[in-house]
Amino acid sequence: MTEVHFYHLQRQPLEKALPQLVEKCLERGWRCVVQADSEERVEALDTLLWTYREDSFLPHGTDRETEAADMPVVLTTKDVNPNGAQARFLVDGANADDLSPYERAIFLFDGNDPDAVDAARDNWKEAQGAGFEVVYWQQDAQGRWQKKA
Numbered sequence: 001m002t003e004v005h006f007y008h009l010q011r012q013p014l015e016k017a018l019p020q021l022v023e024k025c026l027e028r029g030w031r032c033v034v035q036a037d038s039e040e041r042v043e044a045l046d047t048l049l050w051t052y053r054e055d056s057f058l059p060h061g062t063d064r065e066t067e068a069a070d071m072p073v074v075l076t077t078k079d080v081n082p083n084g085a086q087a088r089f090l091v092d093g094a095n096a097d098d099l100s101p102y103e104r105a106i107f108l109f110d111g112n113d114p115d116a117v118d119a120a121r122d123n124w125k126e127a128q129g130a131g132f133e134v135v136y137w138q139q140d141a142q143g144r145w146q147k148k149a
Contacts, residue, residue: 031073031084059071
């Protein structure tokens, strides 16, 4: 059954949290799809995943590339799964019609944006209503993720 996780970003921006969470999924042997709300955001995330750490990068590409099916991480604006991903990240208000093909769906939302918080609440209710196991994560004062629900 798909687990749906919600990450409430308050102490860390998406640009810090996303690479760390993608790394964790790759360590599990999972492929990932990251869905954003615009092509501009996909381009920014593309650059981020190559440069977020001096000593490492996350191998990835976009769904526009012919070899997307072979990539461990694919960035997109569409509700697609070109690489057979087990984990789907939804950022900037992106939504997918069906989360059931994934081991885990991960919503990352800006806790300082009231509209993003409202959308996350709606997504939470929808996921619960669909029978998914839902989990809520919030950062503590030291920046560590704490499971709250």
